[in-house]
Amino acid sequence: MDSFIPWIGGKRLLRKAICERFPDTKIEKYVEVFGGAVRVLFYKERHAELEIYNDVNGHLVNLFKCMKYHPQALRDELDNVPNSREIFKNFINMHKNPALTDIQRAAMYFYMIKRSFGGKVSNFGAKPRDILKESFEPIKHRLRMVAIENKPFEKIIKQYDRPHTLFYCDPPYYGTEKMYAHGNIDFNKDSHQKLASILQRIKGKFILSYNNCEYVKELYKGFNIDEVSRQNNLPSKSEKGI
Numbered sequence: 001m002d003s004f005i006p007w008i009g010g011k012r013l014l015r016k017a018i019c020e021r022f023p024d025t026k027i028e029k030y031v032e033v034f035g036g037a038v039r040v041l042f043y044k045e046r047h048a049e050l051e052i053y054n055d056v057n058g059h060l061v062n063l064f065k066c067m068k069y070h071p072q073a074l075r076d077e078l079d080n081v082p083n084s085r086e087i088f089k090n091f092i093n094m095h096k097n098p099a100l101t102d103i104q105r106a107a108m109y110f111y112m113i114k115r116s117f118g119g120k121v122s123n124f125g126a127k128p129r130d131i132l133k134e135s136f137e138p139i140k141h142r143l144r145m146v147a148i149e150n151k152p153f154e155k156i157i158k159q160y161d162r163p164h165t166l167f168y169c170d171p172p173y174y175g176t177e178k179m180y181a182h183g184n185i186d187f188n189k190d191s192h193q194k195l196a197s198i199l200q201r202i203k204g205k206f207i208l209s210y211n212n213c214e215y216v217k218e219l220y221k222g223f224n225i226d227e228v229s230r231q232n233n234l235p236s237k238s239e240k241g242i
Contacts, residue, residue: 001042001043001138001139001142002039002042003037003038003039003042004037004067004134004136004139005037005063005110005113005114005119006037006113006114006118006119007036007037007113007119008118008119008120009036009170009172009173009176011039011040011170011209012039014209014228015039015040015043016043017228018040018168018207018209019040019043019044021207021226022047022166022207023166023205025164025205026164027047027048027164027165027166028048028049028050028162028164028165029048029049029050029051029052029160029162029164029165029166029204030047030048030050030051030052030165030166030168031051031052031054031156031157031160031165031166031167031168032051032052032053032054032168032170033054033153033156033157033167033168033169033170033171034054034055034056034153034169034170034171034172035053035054035055035060035061035064036055036060036170037119038053038064040168040170041053041146041168042142045142046145047166048166050145050147051145051146051147052146052147052148052149052156052160053143053146053147053148053149054148054149054150054151054153054156055150056150056151056152056153057150058150059095059096059105059109060109061148061149061150062102062105062106062109063106063109063110063113064143064148065102065106065148066102066103066106066107067106067136067139067140067143068139068140068143068144068146068148070102070103071136071137071139071140072136073103074103074106074107074110074136075132075136077103077104077106077107078107078110078111078131078132079132081107081111083115083126083128083129085124085126087111088111088112088115088116088124089124091108091109091111091112092112092121092122094108095108095109095112109121110131111131114129114131115131153169153171153191153195153198154194154195154198157198157199157202158198160204161202161203161204162203162204163203163204164204165202165203165204165205166204166205166206166207167199167202167204167205167206167207168206168207168208168209169195169199169206169207169208169209170208170209171187171191171192171195171208171210172187173210173211174189174192174210174211174213174215174216175211175213176211192215192216192219193219196219196220200222208220212227
């Protein structure tokens with residue numbers, strides 16, 4: 001199945017190639033460290049007995065939790081909300097209000113993602129679309145056995161690292177970190193280096209998605225690197241990822 005939201009840096013066009021590179025050895029735990037829209041997790045019905053979705057963006061994590069536990073209440077909150085630039089702007093200003101319920105915050109954030117240009121949550125995309133066209137039930141079903149976490153990458157890796165754990169890491173691409181304004185806003189050059197250092201010492205295995213640049217190649221020069229091509233929703237027209 002596909003993800004229910006667009007997201008910057010999403011792996012819709014690369015998910016098949018990524019899954020084809022999963023190890024043949026036993027996988028007991030599958031962890032998406034930088035979860036985003038979980039296009040890779042959603043690509044198959046099950047990757048492992050225990051699956052973990054993690055993201056540092058608390059608003060995104062809250063949306064996934066509400067999709068898992070309260071999909072009908074989330075739909076009810078969104079029902080009859082028109083496609084409106086004014087409402088979009090109001091939700092941007094309102095969705096962080098601590099007085100809101102989790103379902104209200106999730107509904108606003110979902111609306112902001114679906115009504116924004118490219119899922120960036122910042123610019124209103126004035127397209128006539130029914131954001132409730134798809135049923136929420138398949139999403140609830142797919143997430144039923146998925147643990148949802150909201151932790152920094154170093155903590156989630158440490159928590160779940162075991163010999164039969166597979167980590168899929170899709171961090172902000174090097175040089176484009178500021179574009180992930182509603183996710184890893186503090187991800188910087190030191191973060192890239194810290195991630196590489198941690199992954200070099202884990203007991204489990206990892207698959208990592210990155211843009212193709214010499215800096216990243218140098219960080220991971222001791223590992224197998226495959227280059228694949230795709231169209232890109234970031235500023236350049238195309239990219240090579242590794």
